[in-house]
Amino acid sequence: MALATVAAALLAALGGTLWLAARRFSGPRGQRMQGSRDRSAMHGKTVLITGANSGLGRATAAELLRLGARVIMGCRDRSRAEEAAGQLLQELGQAGGQEPNASEGQLIVKELDLASLRSVRAFCQELLQEEPRLDVLINNAGVFQCPYMKTEDGFEMQFGVNHLGHFLLTNLLLGLLKSSAPSRIVVVSSKLYKYGDINFEDLNSEQSYNKSFCYSRSKLANILFTKELARRLEGSNVTVNVLHPGIVRTNLGRHIHIPLLARPLFNLVSWAFFKTPLEGAQTSIYLASSPEVEGVSGRYFGDCKEEELLPKAMDESVARKLWDISEVMIVVILVQKSPSPKSQSAYGPQERASKWNWVVAHLLMDNSVTPLEFALWAWPCVFGFTILGPRPCPQRALPGQLCLCAPLGVSACPPETLKGNKA
Ligand SMILES: NC(=O)C1=CN([C@@H]2O[C@H](COP(=O)(O)OP(=O)(O)OC[C@H]3O[C@@H](n4cnc5c(N)ncnc54)[C@H](OP(=O)(O)O)[C@@H]3O)[C@@H](O)[C@H]2O)C=CC1
Numbered sequence: 001m002a003l004a005t006v007a008a009a010l011l012a013a014l015g016g017t018l019w020l021a022a023r024r025f026s027g028p029r030g031q032r033m034q035g036s037r038d039r040s041a042m043h044g045k046t047v048l049i050t051g052a053n054s055g056l057g058r059a060t061a062a063e064l065l066r067l068g069a070r071v072i073m074g075c076r077d078r079s080r081a082e083e084a085a086g087q088l089l090q091e092l093g094q095a096g097g098q099e100p101n102a103s104e105g106q107l108i109v110k111e112l113d114l115a116s117l118r119s120v121r122a123f124c125q126e127l128l129q130e131e132p133r134l135d136v137l138i139n140n141a142g143v144f145q146c147p148y149m150k151t152e153d154g155f156e157m158q159f160g161v162n163h164l165g166h167f168l169l170t171n172l173l174l175g176l177l178k179s180s181a182p183s184r185i186v187v188v189s190s191k192l193y194k195y196g197d198i199n200f201e202d203l204n205s206e207q208s209y210n211k212s213f214c215y216s217r218s219k220l221a222n223i224l225f226t227k228e229l230a231r232r233l234e235g236s237n238v239t240v241n242v243l244h245p246g247i248v249r250t251n252l253g254r255h256i257h258i259p260l261l262a263r264p265l266f267n268l269v270s271w272a273f274f275k276t277p278l279e280g281a282q283t284s285i286y287l288a289s290s291p292e293v294e295g296v297s298g299r300y301f302g303d304c305k306e307e308e309l310l311p312k313a314m315d316e317s318v319a320r321k322l323w324d325i326s327e328v329m330i331v332v333i334l335v336q337k338s339p340s341p342k343s344q345s346a347y348g349p350q351e352r353a354s355k356w357n358w359v360v361a362h363l364l365m366d367n368s369v370t371p372l373e374f375a376l377w378a379w380p381c382v383f384g385f386t387i388l389g390p391r392p393c394p395q396r397a398l399p400g401q402l403c404l405c406a407p408l409g410v411s412a413c414p415p416e417t418l419k420g421n422k423a
């Protein structure tokens, strides 16, 4: 009896494995490899891919390199990136039956930590000095459902890396993309955007943190960012499109805890049902290289086809607000050098909730911003405020000092004013 039970269990396990294996090698996967097949399609083109050392980014880099592109891998860990680059060149050499880096594109590793706006700026400064052109920017790097963590600048990690880091990166590289036009920006989002919302009152998750919601919110932000950027880039010959890759077997799930005993089963199921990184990367490759999408902008793609979005991902007013507040967040960090104890004590509980308030006021009072930086960053922010309509300032500004009060509760008043107001 016991023997029969064991035999039945073994048979069931074998049958299950065979069925999963059959699923793995059949189905629509083959049709998903729709990227450009022209081996020289990307010759002479420079492509920047964030998070190119792993998963989808790595697979995208491999394919674009094969198509002849000069690929810049923007990665946070130099040793992991160099290891991946070495493997990619070796694989390419083996596949082509020739010495790596002979006729195909070039691979360049550069350090870029999207959880540090200082790193993003340093990266862009170097890139702008060294690269005469940039044809494709692929905003691919991402963090998925990590425990509550903050970036170097104090932003919730998933929003900070997935949205804000890329927001700054893209804006700093827009000039080069425009001068290299026709050029493309590709944004990697996720279908999970459906479960997110742009809750402006707690964008930094200070009040509550739900890791799934925050991932989804950051991916919704990716889509709204794409929509708004496409609108701003109309007529520039720079296109921007967003995609979801499907469910792909990568390192993205590193923060998901799977009990040790369940891991083999999970691995088997993911092997059978998830896409491989190369399959998942097809839409990124397609949007980066296919002539079919030349001139197409502001669209959402999956499996190399345009897809419909939920209304919340197409809301123009939310997209504009998100853009404006992202600018404020970035501007603030630009001027937010270690605040003085005097300033620290100057803001009360309400102001502390959005620490950005008073810092914006320092724009013109503090020489931590150069006129060029001010011109680049401050005016869109001030302009955004103007467009959205400044509200009457609840605090009384000191004569001659900057005091901006914008919607969404973001206001900027000199700390002295806030202090005076509290008294
Ligand atoms: N896999 C999937 O099923 C899906 C993935 N996506 C999206 O695809 C994109 C790629 O993810 P995927 O390849 O799956 O995951 P991986 O974890 O394999 O790759 C993510 C990449 O992002 C990098 N990264 C993470 N944080 C930072 C940072 N602070 N600065 C710079 N780079 C960083 C990682 O670097 P490091 O290796 O050093 O950690 C890694 O190179 C993400 O945007 C993700 O949201 C969307 C839907 C589904």
Ligand SMILES: CC1=C(/C=C/C(C)=C/C=C/C(C)=C/C=O)C(C)(C)CCC1
Pocket: 144, 189, 190, 191, 192, 247, 248, 249, 250, 251, 252, 253, 254, 256, 258, 266, 267, 270, 274
């Ligand atoms: C494959 C796999 C894992 C899980 C990855 C998962 C579940 C990723 C899901 C990502 C999604 C759905 C993102 C959507 O935007 C683990 C846990 C690392 C274990 C090893 C193999």
